Amino acid sequence: MERFDYIICGGGASGLLLSNALLSDKHFNDKKILIIEKDSKTDNDKTFGFWNDKESVLDNIVFKEWEYAEFRDSNSHNSFLLSPYKYKMIKSNEFYLYIGDKISKASNFTYLNSTVNEIDKVNNKVKTDDGEFSSSIIFSSIYNEVSFKKYPLLKQHFIGWTIETKNENFDDNKITFMDFSVDQKDEIRFMYILPFSKNKALIEYTLFSGEIINDDEYEKEIKTYLKKKNILNYSIVEKEKGMIPMTCYPFFENNTDTYFQIGTAGGWSKPSTGYTIKNSIEKIDIIINSLKQNKPLSKIRFKNRFWYYDLLFLDVLIASKGKGSQVFSDLFKNNDPIKIFKFLDEKTSVMEELSIFLSVDIKTFVRSLIKRISNLSI
Numbered sequence: 001m002e003r004f005d006y007i008i009c010g011g012g013a014s015g016l017l018l019s020n021a022l023l024s025d026k027h028f029n030d031k032k033i034l035i036i037e038k039d040s041k042t043d044n045d046k047t048f049g050f051w052n053d054k055e056s057v058l059d060n061i062v063f064k065e066w067e068y069a070e071f072r073d074s075n076s077h078n079s080f081l082l083s084p085y086k087y088k089m090i091k092s093n094e095f096y097l098y099i100g101d102k103i104s105k106a107s108n109f110t111y112l113n114s115t116v117n118e119i120d121k122v123n124n125k126v127k128t129d130d131g132e133f134s135s136s137i138i139f140s141s142i143y144n145e146v147s148f149k150k151y152p153l154l155k156q157h158f159i160g161w162t163i164e165t166k167n168e169n170f171d172d173n174k175i176t177f178m179d180f181s182v183d184q185k186d187e188i189r190f191m192y193i194l195p196f197s198k199n200k201a202l203i204e205y206t207l208f209s210g211e212i213i214n215d216d217e218y219e220k221e222i223k224t225y226l227k228k229k230n231i232l233n234y235s236i237v238e239k240e241k242g243m244i245p246m247t248c249y250p251f252f253e254n255n256t257d258t259y260f261q262i263g264t265a266g267g268w269s270k271p272s273t274g275y276t277i278k279n280s281i282e283k284i285d286i287i288i289n290s291l292k293q294n295k296p297l298s299k300i301r302f303k304n305r306f307w308y309y310d311l312l313f314l315d316v317l318i319a320s321k322g323k324g325s326q327v328f329s330d331l332f333k334n335n336d337p338i339k340i341f342k343f344l345d346e347k348t349s350v351m352e353e354l355s356i357f358l359s360v361d362i363k364t365f366v367r368s369l370i371k372r373i374s375n376l377s378i
Contacts, residue, residue: 003134004034007126009116010141011037013048013092014263014280016099018139020057021284023106027292032108034133036126038115041100044093046240047160047202049194050278051341053084057281061098062088064196068174071332073325074181079174080337087175089194090277116142121259137297141263146249152314154246155211156274158192159218160204162238169231170195178328182225186322191225200237208246208317208324215241244274248311250303257296260287267302271310273344306346309353315368327360334359 006022008015019035022028048058066087070079103109118127119140126133176193183189188208195201203226205218226234244264251267262268268283269276283302290297317324331340335356342348343356357365 001125001132001134002034003032004110005031005135006033006137006139007133007135008033008035008139008141009119009126010263010265011035011039011041011096011111012141012263013095013277014141014266014268014284015139016041016096016103017057017277017280018262018284018287019103019109020099021288023102023109024057025288025292029108032110034110034112034135035103036112036114036116036128036133038113040113041096042093044091044238044240046092046242047194048090048092048095048277049087050275051082051085051087051345052278053086056088056278058088058090058095058277061090061094063091063094064089064194066173066175066194068171069177069337070174070179071177071328071337072179072181073329076329076333078332078337082338082341085338085341087177116140119259121256124258136258137291138259139262140259141261141265143245143263143265146251148247148249151247151249152311152318153210153249154188154208154314154317155243156206156208156246157212157243158204158206158241159215159222160192160202160240161219161222161236162196162200162202162240163226163231163234164237165199165231166233167231168198169229170198170201172197180325180329182221184322184325188317188320188322188324189221190325191222202240204240210318212243244269244276246271246274246314248307248314252300252302255298255300257298260297260300262287270344271307272313275344304346305350305353312365312368312372315372316364319364319368327364330360331356 008018015035022033067082068079069082069087103111112130114128114130116126116128119138124135124138126138172195179191182191190206192204192206193201203222205221248271249267251261255261263280264276268279270279286300290300316327339352
C-alpha cells in the first residue's frame with residue numbers, strides 16, 4: 001500500500017484548486033500528494049462565473065470579463081456599472097488543462113484516473129479500482145447525500161446553451177445577472193446570460209426549487225425566451241447542465257483532523273446563490289494556513305453571521321411559495337447593486353446589512369427568525 005501525505009479525492013474545481021494551492025507554496029514541496037479523479041477532465045462541461053475586485057489565481061485563464069450587468073423582472077430593468085468589480089468567466093476545459101498541466105510537472109504529485117470505492121476514515125485509507133492508498137490527511141469533494149433535517153434545502157439546477165446568431169443580438173460588455181421576466185410557475189426561475197461577443201452567448205435557464213424538471217422543459221423555456229427576444233436565427237454550439245444544493249447544512253461538522261470535505265461536498269457553495277468557485281479559493285487559503293501552522297483542521301468552522309443570513313434567506317425563499325423572485329427584485333430595486341454584490345461577498349458592515357434587510361419585506365424575515373428561534377433550530 002503506497003502512502004502519501006495528502007490524498008485529494010475528486011479532481012473537479014475544489015480538488016484542483018487545492019492541488020494548485022499546495023503546489024504553488026514551497027512549504028509543501030516535500031509533501032507527497034495523490035489526487036484521484038474517475039473521469040478524464042478535458043471537456044468544457046461547465047462554466048465558472050464569479051465577480052472580483054482584485055487579482056485571483058485564476059486570472060491567467062479568464063475567458064471573458066464584463067464591466068456592466070443588468071437585473072430584470074416583469075416590471076423593471078436595472079443596468080449598472082459593476083465597478084469596482086468585474087464579472088469574470090472561465091471555461092472548465094481551460095481550467096482543467098491549466099492546473100492539470102501544473103500537476104503533471106510537479107514531482108511530488110501523482111494524478112490517478114480511478115474510481116474511489118471507499119474512504120476509510122478510521123484507518124486513513126482510500127480504496128479504489130486500482131488499489132488502496134493511505135494518507136495522513138484525506139480531502140474529499142465526493143458529495144454524499146445527507147439528511148438535512150432542520151436545515152432548509154433548495155436545488156439550483158439549470159441547462160445552458162451557448163448559441164451563435166446571424167445578427168448582432170448581444171451587448172458583449174454586459175451580463176444579465178438575473179432575468180425574472182420568465183414564467184415563474186410557482187417556483188423561482190430566471191435566465192442568466194453571458195455574451196461572449198455580439199453574436200455569441202451562453203443562455204442559461206435556472207431554477208431554485210425542490211425538484212428537478214425534465215430536460216425538455218428547460219430547453220423549451222430557452223427557446224421561448226429567445227423567441228420573445230426576437231432571436232430566431234441561431235445555432236447551438238455547446239450545452240451544459242448542472243445542479244447545486246443550496247443549504248446551510250453544517251458539512252464542516254463531519255470533518256476531523258485527518259478527513260476534510262471540500263467544495264460542494266463541504267458546503268462551500270454560497271447557500272443563497274449557489275456560487276462556489278470564489279468561495280473555494282477563500283476557504284482553501286484558510287486550509288493552507290492551518291496546514292502550515294500545524295493547526296487542527298477540525299477546528300475550522302465556516303460559520304459566521306452571513307451563515308445565519310443565508311439560513312433565513314433560504315427559509316424565506318422556501319416559504320414564498322413561488323414569490324421568491326420578489327425578494328431579489330426588492331434587493332436590486334431598493335439598493336445600490338454594488339452593495340448587493342458586496343453583501344453576497346460577505347464584505348459588508350452590520351449597518352449596511354441592516355439597510356439591506358430594511359429594503360425588503362422585513363416582516364417575512366422576522367417571521368422566519370421567530371420560527372427559527374421558537375423551534376430552537378438555528
